[in-house]
Amino acid sequence: MPDTSPAAFSAASPVSRRFDAIVVGAGIVGLCAAALLGRHHKSVALVAPALAAFKPSDAQRFDPRVYAISGKSQRFLADIKAWDALPVQRVTAVTGMDIWGDDTRNDALTLRARDSGMEAVTWIAEQQSLLDALEMVAKFTPGLIRVMDRVSKLECLSQDSAGSGRAWRLQTASGDVLEAPVVVAADGANSAVRAAALLDFAVEDYNALGVVGTFRQELAHDGVARQWFLGSSVLALLPLPDQCVSMVWSMDAHQHAQWQRDDAAAMARRVMQAADGRVADVTGQLQPCGELAAYPLRHxxxxLWFADGVVLLGDAAHLVHPLAGQGLNIGVEDVADFAAVIEAGFSDAALRAWQRQRKAGAQPIHWLTHGLNGLFRVELPGAQWLRNTGMQMVNQVPALKRWLVGQAMR
Ligand SMILES: Cc1cc2nc3c(=O)[nH]c(=O)nc-3n(C[C@H](O)[C@H](O)[C@H](O)COP(=O)(O)OP(=O)(O)OC[C@H]3O[C@@H](n4cnc5c(N)ncnc54)[C@H](O)[C@@H]3O)c2cc1C
Incomplete structure (x- = not known):
């Protein structure tokens, strides 16, 4: 059943069922897109079912899904008034990054925000905090109607019901019918809107999973995010408040199958033993603070990111490996740059320029994550020496390290 709260659409609502735009999907990208359209005085329906919200408890204090938020995403979230709506005590400024290659005798590549005169390399925020802040923004955005329902049908009409040109007619699972000339697909990697608009998606399954969980460290993390390339897997520990860390361990399906029965305590032991036990040198003892979860990894x-009034944003347009923590950021940046398209009245010329700009912005992340993931899997003679020596060389060049920090904060 659709939500019938005042902010939501209902059969009795006096609000027109024709909109300037319909956004499908209320993940972080969809909520950002709807807020942006509303700020540009467009009438917009945001359609997605209400999902079970994460609620902190003593057993699970932090949402197992957290995001590293880039500088550009942070500025956009601040512009639409979502950043200030985040609970400040649950957002962690990342003061630096330590990255180890797969030769455990080597030192880490160390990047520090202060060496570049910055306060933070990135920020870590929980998914639920971001969703709550954005739902709050949506609620107070004039012209934005929240439809708590799933899309069941989408068809393109040569004329809308008022006879004023091409439109998309969308039907929700409970039978509501909405119309708009523009539909924003922010419904994630398996986008049904993308399929309805006959837009292709070239996908490659890594046959791997990202295992997430939260631990409390014995040793202070000092706001430093840490990452270990471990051959066929990549382990990241992202700093959270109160000496907790959020783990993202990307591993192939075979390794995951062997560890599938592990509870969080067993996984904590595996983390401490990783990199020949050198992870424990920086974390000390790890105590689990919640359950584990696993997500399939694809590229x-x-x-094409638009056709006939349908526009793809976020994971509906692109999927990247989480090792650089950039998938959501690219999506939020798609939205930030979409302002120019709205201002140009969704013209094809503006959409083409936006697509060009966004593909250019996203491509380096695709190459970086796809390339790094591949590079650390290469088992040819000398490959391990080459990649680890490369990292050690970068570590010796302060200017290059400052550039890398600047890229992380871009
Ligand atoms: C383990 C892991 C760690 C990650 N860490 C990071 C990180 O640190 N930083 C980062 O930038 N990225 C990270 N990512 C990537 C990030 O999770 C995604 O890029 C991001 O969530 C995509 O957001 P989205 O809003 O486009 O899609 P989604 O979050 O998938 O949201 C899609 C929305 O569409 C709705 N929907 C789907 N179908 C329908 C339908 N038929 N009708 C109506 N609604 C529908 C869904 O309910 C949902 O609300 C990580 C990914 C993984 C797997």
């Missing part, structure tokens, strides 16, 4: 991109 994908749509050749």
């Amino acid at each position: 994908g991109v749509a050749p």
Whole structure:
């Protein structure tokens, strides 16, 4: 059943069922897109079912899904008034990054925000905090109607019901019918809107999973995010408040199958033993603070990001490996740059320029994550020496390290 709260659409609502735009998907990208459209005085329906919200408890204090938020995403969230709505005590400024290659005798590549005159390399925020802040923004955005329902049908009409040109007619699972000339697909990697608009998506399954969980460290993390390339897997520990860390361990399906029965305590032991036990040198003892979860990892991109009034944003347009923590950031940046398209009245010329700009912005992340993931899997003679020596060389060049920090904060 759709939500019938005042902010939501209902059969009795006096609000027109024709909108300037419909956004499908209320993940972080969809909520950002709807807020942006509303700020540009467009009438917009945001359609997605209400999902079970994460609620902190003593057993699970932090959402197992957290995001590293880039400088550009942070500025956009601040512009639409979502950043200030985040609970400040649950957002962690990342003061630096330590990255180890797969030769455990080597030192880490160390990047520090202060060496570049910055306060933070990135920020870590929980998914639920971001969703709550954005739902709050949506609620107070004039012209934005929240439809708590799933899309069941989408068809393109040569004329809308008022006879004023091409439109998309969308039907929700409970039978509501909405119309708009523009539909924003922010419904994630398996986008049904993308399929309805006959837009392709070239996807490659890594046959791997990202295992997430939260631990409390014995040793202070000092706000430093840490990452270990471990051959066929990549382990990241992202700093959270109160000496907790959020783990993202990307591993192939075979390794995951062997460890599938591990509870969080067993996984904490595996983390401490990783990199020949050198992880424990920096974390000390790890105590689990909640359950584990696992997400399939894929790489994908749509050749075309718009057609006939449908626009793809976020994971509906591109999927990247989480090792650089950039998938959501690229999506939020898609939205930030979409302002120019709205200002140009959704013209094809503006959409083409936006697509060009966004593909250029997203491509380096695709290459970096896809390339790094591949590079650390290469088992040819000398490959391990080459990649680890490369990292050690970068570590000796302060200017290059400052550039890398600047890229992380871009
Ligand atoms: C383990 C892991 C760690 C990650 N860490 C990071 C990180 O640190 N930083 C980062 O930038 N990125 C990270 N990512 C990537 C990030 O999770 C995604 O890029 C991001 O969540 C995509 O957001 P989205 O809003 O586009 O899609 P989604 O979050 O998938 O949201 C899609 C929305 O569409 C709705 N929907 C789907 N179908 C329908 C339908 N038929 N009708 C209506 N609604 C529908 C869903 O309910 C949902 O609300 C990580 C990914 C993984 C797997």
